[in-house]
Amino acid sequence: MRTADIDRILKKHDYKKSALIPILQDIQAGHRWLPMETLKYVSEKLDIPLIDVYSLATFYKSFSLKPRGKHVVTACCGTACHVRGGPKVLQELQNELHIGVDETTPDKTFTLETVRCLGACALGPLVVIDGKYHGQMNTKKVASTLKKYAKKKK
Amino acid sequence: MIEMTVDGIPVQVEEGSTVLDAVRFYGIEIPTLCHHDGLSEYGACRLCVVEIGKGENAKLVSSCTYPAEQGLFVRTNSQRVVSARKMLVELLVAMCPSSKTVQDLASAMEVTQVRFKVDRMNDCILCGLCVRMCEEQMMAKAIGFVNRGKNRKITTPFDLKSDVCRTCGGCLYICPACELRCQGPNADTDLCNACLNVQPVCLKEEDDKMCFLETCGWCYEELGRKKKKMEKK
Incomplete structure (x- = not known):
C-alpha cells in the first residue's frame, strides 16, 4: 500500500490516537492485510508505540498480518454447523483449494479461514465468502460455489 | 481518612489508597506476585485476593486494585480466601514449576499437591x-x-x-519466572515443598508445643530425657 493512501486514511480520522482500530480497518479494507511497514508507518504518524499497534493487530482476529487472497472463504465451525456436517465441508474446501486453514492459495485468489459461530445457525453448515452467506452448504456444492468466485475479477 | 474494618479490627487509611496498601500498613500479610512498588497495579495474579462485604453479599476481589472505601468490611484470611489462594498458587505452579518465587509461595501456603496438569515447557506466567x-x-x-x-x-x-x-x-x-528454584534433589518435581515434607518429630509427643520456637533437635533431647526417666522408674 502506498504511503499516500495511508496518509489519506489517517487524515480522514484526524490523526486521532483513539481511532487506531478504524484506521487499521480502513487500511485492511484497501489492502486486504496489514504489512509490517504499514504498522510501523501508522505507529510513527500517530505517535503510538509500535508494540501497542502490534498487540492490537494480533488481538483481533479480523486483522490479518499475513497476506490474504482476493476472496476470503470463512467456514463456520460452531456447534450447530459442526453437527450438521461443518467439518466435512471444511475438509472439502481444503481439498478443493489445496490449502490448510489460515492459508492462501499460491495464485493469491482464496484464503481459507474458520470462525466459531456467526449466529446464523439455522443456515448451517455455513460458508461465508467475501461477506456473502452461503447456507445449507454441502460437499457437493463446494466446488461450484468456489468456481463462481474464481471467475470473478475483483 | 477512611474508616474500615479489616479482620474485625477498625482501621483508618488515607484516601486514595488501595485495600492492599491499607491492610499491609497494619501489618497483616497478603501474598502478592504481580504487585510491585513503583509500578502500576495490574491485578493479574489474583493472589492478593480478599473477601469484602458481609454474609451472602461477600465477594472475592483483588485487593491491589480495589480502592479503600468508607465502611468496607474486609477479611484477609477467611476459609474462602485461603482456598481460593491455594487454587491460584496451584495454577501458577502448573504454569511455571521452575520459578523460585512461585515455589516459595506454594511452600508458604502449604500447598502439597497440584491438581492441574503441569506444563514444563512454559515459563511465562503473564504477570506483566x-x-x-x-x-x-x-x-x-x-x-x-x-x-x-x-x-x-x-x-x-x-x-x-x-x-x-x-x-x-x-x-x-x-521477572519472577526467570529466577530458578533451588536445584537440590527435588528440582525435577512439580512442587518443591522441601520444608513441608519434613514431618516434625515432636508432633506426637508435644502436640501443643510449637517446635519452631525451640532450637532444632530440641525435641529429640527432650524425648531422650523422658525415656531415661521412664527407664529409671
Whole structure:
C-alpha cells in the first residue's frame, strides 16, 4: 500500500490516537492485510508505540498480518454447523483449494479461514465468502460455489 | 481518612489508597506476585485476593486494585480466601514449576499437591511485570502482550529485535519466572515443598508445643530425657 493512501486514511480520522482500530480497518479494507511497514508507518504518524499497534493487530482476529487472497472463504465451525456436517465441508474446501486453514492459495485468489459461530445457525453448515452467506452448504456444492468466485475479477 | 474494618479490627487509611496498601500498613500479610512498588497495579495474579462485604453479599476481589472505601468490611484470611489462594498458587505452579518465587509461595501456603496438569515447557506466567517495568520505569515500551487466549505471550513487535529496546535488562531483573528454584534433589518435581515434607518429630509427643520456637533437635533431647526417666522408674 502506498504511503499516500495511508496518509489519506489517517487524515480522514484526524490523526486521532483513539481511532487506531478504524484506521487499521480502513487500511485492511484497501489492502486486504496489514504489512509490517504499514504498522510501523501508522505507529510513527500517530505517535503510538509500535508494540501497542502490534498487540492490537494480533488481538483481533479480523486483522490479518499475513497476506490474504482476493476472496476470503470463512467456514463456520460452531456447534450447530459442526453437527450438521461443518467439518466435512471444511475438509472439502481444503481439498478443493489445496490449502490448510489460515492459508492462501499460491495464485493469491482464496484464503481459507474458520470462525466459531456467526449466529446464523439455522443456515448451517455455513460458508461465508467475501461477506456473502452461503447456507445449507454441502460437499457437493463446494466446488461450484468456489468456481463462481474464481471467475470473478475483483 | 477512611474508616474500615479489616479482620474485625477498625482501621483508618488515607484516601486514595488501595485495600492492599491499607491492610499491609497494619501489618497483616497478603501474598502478592504481580504487585510491585513503583509500578502500576495490574491485578493479574489474583493472589492478593480478599473477601469484602458481609454474609451472602461477600465477594472475592483483588485487593491491589480495589480502592479503600468508607465502611468496607474486609477479611484477609477467611476459609474462602485461603482456598481460593491455594487454587491460584496451584495454577501458577502448573504454569511455571521452575520459578523460585512461585515455589516459595506454594511452600508458604502449604500447598502439597497440584491438581492441574503441569506444563514444563512454559515459563511465562503473564504477570506483566516486565511490560510495566519497560513502560513505566525504563520509558521504553519495547515489549508487550500479543495474541490472545491461550496464545497470549509477551514479546517485541513482530518477534524482531525492537528499535526502542536499550537492552537495559529491567525486564529480566523483575521477572519472577526467570529466577530458578533451588536445584537440590527435588528440582525435577512439580512442587518443591522441601520444608513441608519434613514431618516434625515432636508432633506426637508435644502436640501443643510449637517446635519452631525451640532450637532444632530440641525435641529429640527432650524425648531422650523422658525415656531415661521412664527407664529409671
